[in-house]
Amino acid sequence: MILIPGIAKKKIGVYGLGATGLATCEALSASGAEVYAWDDKEEARAKTVNTRYAAEHPKAWPWEDMRSLALSPGVPLTHPTPHPVVKKAHQAGVEVIGDIEFFARAVNALPPRERPRIIAVTGSNGKSTTTALIGHLLKECGRESIIGGNIGKPVLLLPPLEAFRTYVLELSSFQLDLAKTLRANTAILLNLSPDHIDRHGDMEGYAAAKRRIFLNQTADDTAIIGVDDPWSQGICAKLMSAAAQRVTPISAEGALGSGVFALNARLYYSLGERTGEAGDISGVPSLRGQHNWQNASAALAAAIAEGVAPNIAAKAMDRYPGLPHRMEIVAKKDAVTFVNDSKATNADAASRALKSYADIFWIAGGKAKEGGVVSLRPLMDKVRGVYLIGEAARDFEGQLAGAAPCFQCGDLPTAVARAARDAALSGLEAPVVLLSPACASYDQFRNFEERGEVFRKLANQTETIDGEAA
Known part of the structure; x- marks a missing residue:
């Protein structure tokens, strides 16, 4: 405590x-x-x-x-x-x-030499994976890293503050709104897409809350910012212009003249006189997909800011086990793979899983967020069927009309049974039953974790007989 x-x-x-x-x-x-x-x-x-x-x-x-x-x-x-x-x-x-402000005040009350290192991570998507990955990299390199905040234990229940510890904190926009004096030695903004607009008024309010992660940083600190979306690009440009701290752009969509980036699962860095390839993560199952390349780029940039050699950090990613409910393979039955991506609570998050697989039998729906799933229509060429559940089911069917076959299932057990049957009977080489709801879970579950655990149980209960799900 x-x-x-x-x-x-x-x-x-x-x-x-x-x-x-x-x-x-x-x-x-x-x-x-x-x-x-x-x-x-x-x-x-x-x-x-x-x-x-x-x-x-x-x-x-x-x-x-x-x-x-x-x-x-x-x-x-x-x-x-x-x-x-x-x-x-x-x-x-x-x-x-909020609790993060009390944590900040406890840190600030210590003499500078007795303060721990603080790495703070936020973004619309990927922040839990990035937080856990950074913690993993530091531990693999012999550092004592403590993970908490919006993931794992609440921040005030973490072990006592010590100078030899590094606290890696996932922070939501709500937590940042309630923090005034937090100074992160390394602060990370991964990306921005519409989310929690009802709580921030509009996209400008949401972005402003996220940008608070960089408050109180000095010239000794590092800001790491994804530049693969317009909102984050704008924040990066403003911080670089202000020059109050070191700024490291990251990208999973193209090479950068300065920063850390990923190209086809290969990680590169260009930081002043230090340039090169850090490593290849194409063989790491828990970091599959372009969105995870962005997470890995951010984690690599953070590790470098904390003094870890780039190649050592990249090699440590090989042993990263991943997190539950984030593109997690929970079962394999004959040719059919069941993937639990329950944490995908908005369309942008779901798009990342949809881009990572082919021949998808997609389970979606729940309590819809602003924008629905219209933006996912271009990805429907990989989807063999959409199995809809929850409050958003009828709206989603309308938004996806003509793009992919839609089936009203009502609840998750019905959706899993039908998707598993259709996948088993499809004759495809590697069909995937993917739970990536693009919705909050509150209409039928307490939280996304419960939704994911129910999916895991249902997937493992599915029996296949002669290639047909029963």
Whole structure:
């Protein structure tokens, strides 16, 4: 656990008692703060029984004496409208921050020589893989790397701050909105595509939240930015013009005069006088596809910024095991491969999996995000059937009409059974049943992890008899 200095006996509210909120309560309480906690869900409040921060409605909080409100990332800060507890905090003159800000303050309170290294990663897609890959590379090279934030453990439950540790943090736009003083020694923005627009107002608001990852960087720090989309290109150009920190562009779509890039799964670097090929990741199953080449380029750039030799970092990628729910092969039945890409919660993420396979029997749908799947129509030449589930099913069928055969399945078990049967009977050499929903999961599942685990179970329960799924 990470303790926060300077808050003993201070009154701090925590709103939202999911994993992050409860971790924040525990760390604040252990640091001596007087914690006031609440969540609208009774089951969440029940987790605070017999603790020093038993849930109490914000109406009873001593707002006139409150120092801070720690807002969980899932609670609206500005859009579509500020949550009532945020409005109350503003009225009372109470700062609204998140767990990442408490982490930053704990780091900033240390003398410079005692501070750990911090690598922060954000982006619309690929941030979990990139975060895990960087952590893997550093460990393979003998460094003590700690992964957390929006992946794994909440940041305040990570091991205590030590100068010999490197914290590799995945940060969402919601977490960045609530962080003010975080300084990342290496900050990474992978890409930007429309996502969470309801929470940021528009694309400009979303991009502004993501750009906050570069706040507080100095000339000693490194900003790594993907340049394969227009929004990220614009941010990269502005940072390079401002010259407040070192800027390393990355790309998986073409060679760069300066930066780190991938061409056909080969990684290259051109950083001042240091240029060359770092290695070939074409044989790494967990880094298949052009989107993973971008992730690998970012991880290589981060490793180089942390003093790791390029070829050593690239070689360590050979042993990267990958993450669940990200283009994860979960079963093989005769010729049919089942791929779990449940983490693909928007069209841009799904496009990456669709580009990585041929002869796809695609399971899609759930709770739709802005834009739907119209942008995926050009990729339907590789899709043999679309098996639709959830709230978005009818809309998706309309958006894909004429591009690929669509089948209304309703739920995931029905979709897996039908897709598996059709794949087995297709006569194709290597058919793939791909769950890459291009949707959030909340209409039928608690989260994308549960959706992926259900798919894994269904895929492994599928039996094939004489080439036919039963």
